[in-house]
Amino acid sequence: xxxxxxxxxxxxxxxxxxxxxxxxxxxxxxxxxxxxxxxxxxxxxxxxxxxxxxxxxxxxxxxxxxxxxxxxxxxxxxxxxxxxxxxxxxxxxxxxxxxxxxxxxxxxxxxxxxxxxxxxxxxxxxxxxxxxxxxxxxxxxxxxxxxxxxxxxxxxxxxxxxxxxxxxxxxxxxxxxxxxxxxxxxxxxxxxxxxxxxxxxxxxxxxxxxxxxxxxxxxxxxxxxxxxxxxxxxxxxxxxxxxxxxxxxxxxxxxxxxxxxxxxxxxxxxxxxxxxxxxxxxxxxxxxxxxxxxxxxxxxxxxxxxxxxxxxxxxxxxxxxxxxxxxxxxxxxxxxxxxxxxxxxxxxxxxxxxxxxxxxxxxxxxxxxxxxxxxxxxxxxxxxxxxxxxxxxxxxxxxxxxxxxxxxxxxxxxx
Amino acid sequence: xxxxxxxxxxxxxxxxxxxxxxxxxxxxxxxxxxxxxxxxxxxxxxxxxxxxxxxxxxxxxxxxxxxxxxxxxxxxxxxxxxxxxxxxxxxxxxxxxxxxxxxxxxxxxxxxxxxxxxxxxxxxxxxx
Numbered sequence: 001x002x003x004x005x006x007x008x009x010x011x012x013x014x015x016x017x018x019x020x021x022x023x024x025x026x027x028x029x030x031x032x033x034x035x036x037x038x039x040x041x042x043x044x045x046x047x048x049x050x051x052x053x054x055x056x057x058x059x060x061x062x063x064x065x066x067x068x069x070x071x072x073x074x075x076x077x078x079x080x081x082x083x084x085x086x087x088x089x090x091x092x093x094x095x096x097x098x099x100x101x102x103x104x105x106x107x108x109x110x111x112x113x114x115x116x117x118x119x120x121x122x123x124x125x126x127x128x129x130x131x132x133x134x135x136x137x138x139x140x141x142x143x144x145x146x147x148x149x150x151x152x153x154x155x156x157x158x159x160x161x162x163x164x165x166x167x168x169x170x171x172x173x174x175x176x177x178x179x180x181x182x183x184x185x186x187x188x189x190x191x192x193x194x195x196x197x198x199x200x201x202x203x204x205x206x207x208x209x210x211x212x213x214x215x216x217x218x219x220x221x222x223x224x225x226x227x228x229x230x231x232x233x234x235x236x237x238x239x240x241x242x243x244x245x246x247x248x249x250x251x252x253x254x255x256x257x258x259x260x261x262x263x264x265x266x267x268x269x270x271x272x273x274x275x276x277x278x279x280x281x282x283x284x285x286x287x288x289x290x291x292x293x294x295x296x297x298x299x300x301x302x303x304x305x306x307x308x309x310x311x312x313x314x315x316x317x318x319x320x321x322x323x324x325x326x327x328x329x330x331x332x333x334x335x336x337x338x339x340x341x342x343x344x345x346x347x348x349x350x351x352x353x354x355x356x357x358x359x360x361x362x363x364x365x366x367x368x369x370x371x372x373x374x375x376x377x378x379x380x381x382x383x384x385x386x387x388x389x390x391x392x393x394x395x396x397x398x399x400x401x402x403x404x405x406x407x408x409x410x411x412x413x414x415x
Numbered sequence: 416x417x418x419x420x421x422x423x424x425x426x427x428x429x430x431x432x433x434x435x436x437x438x439x440x441x442x443x444x445x446x447x448x449x450x451x452x453x454x455x456x457x458x459x460x461x462x463x464x465x466x467x468x469x470x471x472x473x474x475x476x477x478x479x480x481x482x483x484x485x486x487x488x489x490x491x492x493x494x495x496x497x498x499x500x501x502x503x504x505x506x507x508x509x510x511x512x513x514x515x516x517x518x519x520x521x522x523x524x525x526x527x528x529x530x531x532x533x534x535x536x537x538x539x540x541x542x543x
Contacts, residue, residue, distance in 0.1 A: 349480035351451055351525065355419055367451055381452045410420050411428075411481060 025361030033387035045293035075292025100226035100241035115141035153180035153331035164196035175209035180331030234294035238287035310339030340387035433491035444536035453479030
């Protein structure tokens with residue numbers, strides 16, 4: 001799809017919240033790395049399901065339950081196709097990306113790691129792809145190492161090469177940084193891991209990439225991918241762990257209870273096949289169906305077109321921000337990033353900047369963005385972050401620039 | 416318009432009162448807000464009164480957003496001349512009223528950081 005066929009006004013018309021005003025100004029929602037807005041197609045899919053087909057899944061021998069089960073499993077199949085996963089059984093529904101990563105840490109990690117083994121993460125990770133590995137390392141007596149980040153916000157891949165050896169059992173890496181926007185070379189990282197640490201499994205935090213970039217899990221070649229529905233036009237409360245089925249089949253359950261068992265007696269139980277083995281209890285049925293609708297929506301717009309639109313916006317935003325005095329952008333140049341930018345405005349705390357922008361109807365994020373170690377590595381305090389998605393426009397970037405100038409005029413003394 | 420950055424707040428931010436440290440402080444504490452990186456230190460020197468001691472000098476230092484720094488400045492002004500009993504009785508709503516701007520849940524934490532620092536400092540007193 002060419003960018004000419006990408007009609008941002010038509011896309012905005014799909015998102016009811018775009019008519020919302022904040023302090024009398026149309027909302028300019030630039031906090032998409034935290035969570036995305038929802039198109040009516042997703043809202044209607046969930047509403048229709050609640051009104052016409054709702055029941056619990058995988059249980060009842062009745063029409064509604066059969067319809068609910070079919071819709072739930074169809075959502076799984078559409079999500080598998082969306083990431084080019086060969087087998088939908090590898091798509092495990094979780095609450096969010098955080099729970100997906102915890103599933104790997106608790107299930108695969110505790111079964112396969114022992115004292116003396118090593119876990120390699122990066123200094124670029126969101127806390128969700130760092131703290132579970134800290135906990136795992138502590139509980140099994142493994143060593144936790146990290147790949148440092150260069151001052152430009154890139155991974156120091158030479159250091160990865162130095163860290164990899166046969167003791168490494170797990171490598172966890174984000175695909176796109178939620179702070180500096182860097183797109184990490186997952187294929188290259190996987191290739192190095194396979195060559196130097198063949199027993200190691202690779203976990204990719206895809207929470208910032210799958211919403212924006214056409215993803216082919218087979219080409220990328222990692223073992224596990226974690227992502228959240230709410231960042232990709234889907235509802236909250238639903239996320240995905242995609243794992244290669246042959247790995248998932250050998251893993252012990254994470255949470256236990258109903259739905260995930262084959263047989264139970266008073267003393268013990270045996271496990272259901274995947275994916276049910278990892279979906280204990282009544283799942284987020286409606287949210288899974290909502291995520292299925294989100295995947296359909298994104299596919300209809302076209303992931304190539306969404307990526308191209310984000311690339312245009314980030315390039316334009318970085319050009320405009322570079323014209324502003326006192327603005328320092330964090331991370332690599334626009335060519336190397338996804339559609340987000342963290343920055344500092346000299347003399348203005350990011351909270352104050354965000355507050356003044358809010359008065360202009362502009363939503364950005366301020367703080368550490370759940371990645372405090374990365375801020376420490378880059379030697380910066382809290383930052384302001386603008387993150388874009390398919391419905392954002394150049395006009396909104398212009399409003400951001402205007403808002404920053406306004407904050408400067410309110411909060412700084414120009415003598 | 417939230418009108419958060421009203422003149423008296425900006426005035427305290429731009430022209431902070433009682434900024435600095437006291438070498439011989441009777442009470443001092445430092446607290447930070449890890450979600451935004453703000454840090455407030457408070458030093459308090461008590462007077463020589465025999466009966467009920469009053470604050471002779473209060474100083475703040477640290478770094479942070481307009482709200483936390485302006486609130487710290489306002490608090491040190493308020494503290495001067497107060498008794499320990501009066502300090503201990505200062506409540507969240509008093510501090511928010513002092514700042515006097517409509518603050519949401521997140522920004523209220525900025526305004527309350529100096530009060531939390533005061534409360535930490537007061538805990539150093541021997542309980543009599």
